[in-house]
Amino acid sequence: MANVNKKTKNEKTKDVVDEKSPGFFQKLFAWVIIPLLFVIAILLVIAQFTNTNVFEKATEVLPNNSEEEAKGSEEMEKKIVELKAEIQEKDAQIEKLQKELDDALAENENQKAIQEQLQQKIQELESGQEEAKKDLKEIVSTYEKMPAKAVAPIIVQMSDEQAVEILSNMKPETLSAVLAKMDPKDAARYTELLSTKENRSSNS
Structure with a gap:
């Protein structure tokens, strides 16, 4: 029985402590928000006396994202134009080299065809020469008889x-x-x- 009464007493004490302990939001409000509001109020009072527009200053301090984005976009477009020009130049060089290669191959094929024609003509002449020698030999043989x-x-x-x-x-x-x-x-x-x-x- 004594133990039960003691436990009940402890629970009541704990409940009282819990009720008296401040919550997280209360601590946040007390330690952060209130001092921040106090500082802002002081800054506004100072700005009022010095005729300073706090909002304009804040705008000047904050980065102008639109200008930076526009500048970045302009640089990107310029880079793209340069790359396109470089690609076109490379394409022109490749086309020129390809034409030179095609011309060289065509000339080589032409030279090869001429060489084959000459070789064929030489073979025909050699064949005709052999025939002529054979005919001459037969004529000489006839005269010798x-x-x-x-x-x-x-x-x-x-x-x-x-x-x-x-x-x-x-x-x-x-x-x-x-x-x-x-x-x-x-x-x-x-x-x-x-x-x-x-x-x-x-x-x-």
Whole structure:
């Protein structure tokens, strides 16, 4: 019973203490808001005596966000214009280099085509030369089978170039026999022409 009474007494004491203890908002009001209002009141009184517009001063102190934003936007637009100009310049350079590359490739292809045409022509000439040599060899072989007495007058009727070409491809013994059946003047002339041809071949 004594314990119960003691507990009840303690609870009442606690309730009284709780009622007397100030709350958070009361502390905030007492320690922050009231002093702040007091300071503001003093500043307003001072401003009144000094003819100072507190609100204008506050406006001057606070940063002008609109001006800064406008300035930042202007700088950004300027940067964008510069970047666009730089990109266009790079595009122009790339286009120029691409054109030079295309021209070089086209020229290379043209040179390659010309080279192929020349190579084909050389092959055709070489093939024709082989055919001509073959035909000449057959003609010479035909003359070599004929009597020297019959070949000599035929050779004399040819142009010097044709005659020398045939005589230079004859076997030495056949050539001697044909020259022996010619007029001495003709034989001497062909001998000189054959010697000149041989010297040219040796020098080349």
